[in-house]
Amino acid sequence: MQVSPARYSRSIDWVTVLLYVILVAMGWICIYASSYSPDAPANPLNSMTFDKLMAFNWFKQLLWIATAGVLIVVLLVVDYKAYDTLAYALYVGMIVLLLVTMVVARPIAGSRSWLELGPVRLQPAEFAKFTTALAASRFMASINLRYQDWRDQLILAGITLLPPLLIVASNESGQALVFGALLLAYFREGMSPLILLLLAVAGVVLVLALMVPKMWLVAAFTVILLAVLGLNRRVLRHHLPLAIGVWVAVIGMVVGVDFFYNHVLQPHQRQRIEILINPSSDPLGKGWNVTQSKIAIGSGGLVGKGFLQGTQTKFDFVPEQSTDFIFCTVGEEFGWMGSLVVIGLYLTLLWRIIYVAERQKSVFGRTYGYCVASVLFFHITVNMGMTMGLAPVVGIPLPFFSYGGSSLWSFTILLFSLLALDAYRKQDLVR
Numbered sequence: 169m170q171v172s173p174a175r176y177s178r179s180i181d182w183v184t185v186l187l188y189v190i191l192v193a194m195g196w197i198c199i200y201a202s203s204y205s206p207d208a209p210a211n212p213l214n215s216m217t218f219d220k221l222m223a224f225n226w227f228k229q230l231l232w233i234a235t236a237g238v239l240i241v242v243l244l245v246v247d248y249k250a251y252d253t254l255a256y257a258l259y260v261g262m263i264v265l266l267l268v269t270m271v272v273a274r275p276i277a278g279s280r281s282w283l284e285l286g287p288v289r290l291q292p293a294e295f296a297k298f299t300t301a302l303a304a305s306r307f308m309a310s311i312n313l314r315y316q317d318w319r320d321q322l323i324l325a326g327i328t329l330l331p332p333l334l335i336v337a338s339n340e341s342g343q344a345l346v347f348g349a350l351l352l353a354y355f356r357e358g359m360s361p362l363i364l365l366l367l368a369v370a371g372v373v374l375v376l377a378l379m380v381p382k383m384w385l386v387a388a389f390t391v392i393l394l395a396v397l398g399l400n401r402r403v404l405r406h407h408l409p410l411a412i413g414v415w416v417a418v419i420g421m422v423v424g425v426d427f428f429y430n431h432v433l434q435p436h437q438r439q440r441i442e443i444l445i446n447p448s449s450d451p452l453g454k455g456w457n458v459t460q461s462k463i464a465i466g467s468g469g470l471v472g473k474g475f476l477q478g479t480q481t482k483f484d485f486v487p488e489q490s491t492d493f494i495f496c497t498v499g500e501e502f503g504w505m506g507s508l509v510v511i512g513l514y515l516t517l518l519w520r521i522i523y524v525a526e527r528q529k530s531v532f533g534r535t536y537g538y539c540v541a542s543v544l545f546f547h548i549t550v551n552m553g554m555t556m557g558l559a560p561v562v563g564i565p566l567p568f569f570s571y572g573g574s575s576l577w578s579f580t581i582l583l584f585s586l587l588a589l590d591a592y593r594k595q596d597l598v599r
Contacts, residue, residue: 179591195569200226202490232573243584248592259303266334281340293343294578296331301539309532342562349546353538377425440560465499472503490571
């Protein structure tokens, strides 16, 4: 059954569209502020040629926003069934593109992750999130994750892990970490919470092993094991091998963290962890970005210094401020209140995406909606965390805010493909 354009228009979730427009507009304002120079012409659009305007990130972002508008129309016009039908084909095509990128891409900052198409540079890793979310959702729509055997679990793990492994091989670790957020969507569809718990415990153990003497940790975890066995006889009778296995794994991580840190992580990755643990260890070197970002955010106070009045921003104290560190522009020029508004908009968007996901009639649509929410949640929390010194600098953009065509396009595709599925949800068949 075909849907009339008027009825289809009414079916679009315009609240989400409005949130998108507001965030993109606010992001462009911050990009303009971060690239503003007091010596620039008062009205550059009238006094500069196109070639000169292309030197400004704010102008190039305007072009990306315009092309994103065209992309939105295409995403909403395409038959909603295409997202399900072409999921695996798009995934395979993206795997091929990642392999090609590793071979032909020119190294930029040590990473072979950018394809140069004339004056335009695109990062396939950004779009791999979309194709992986589609493929994983398609696969999960054909199984019941809660009751499937280990073969299906391994297939899902393979679909999820292959793209980040290729991204890591191109020396782009930050983008690879994002795929771990898809576990939150899988958890919604029945994945055991034990997996999330084990991963969280592993992360805490690794961090502690870097900060606390290892003998203390070995002694502490041994005491915990003995206490559990002594206080709970049921564990002692029925789960002794499992308890000992967990203890061995934890001790193995504690003992092996030095090898992983010194021989697996690359020098720049080790430096980022060191800066997170001790920001003052290299304040004029690797810690410069985070230090200046924190100064910018803190100097904004309650209401900020005002638009185009931020000294850290205006005098380029924060490198990469229009991309990875765009949030410190919000903090300096619009203060705590402005930051609270931005965070509130993101929380509202995430809530709305989850609301849209929950009202889907198909497992595919619901799972894909949660994948979108999970990817955005990871980007938002990690990006804001690294600008405030609460997370390592891993080089991922703030959705809809950071400068860059690849990131804006990829987040636009993620969001509006979900809205396209949602607009046709009454025609979906429960799978």
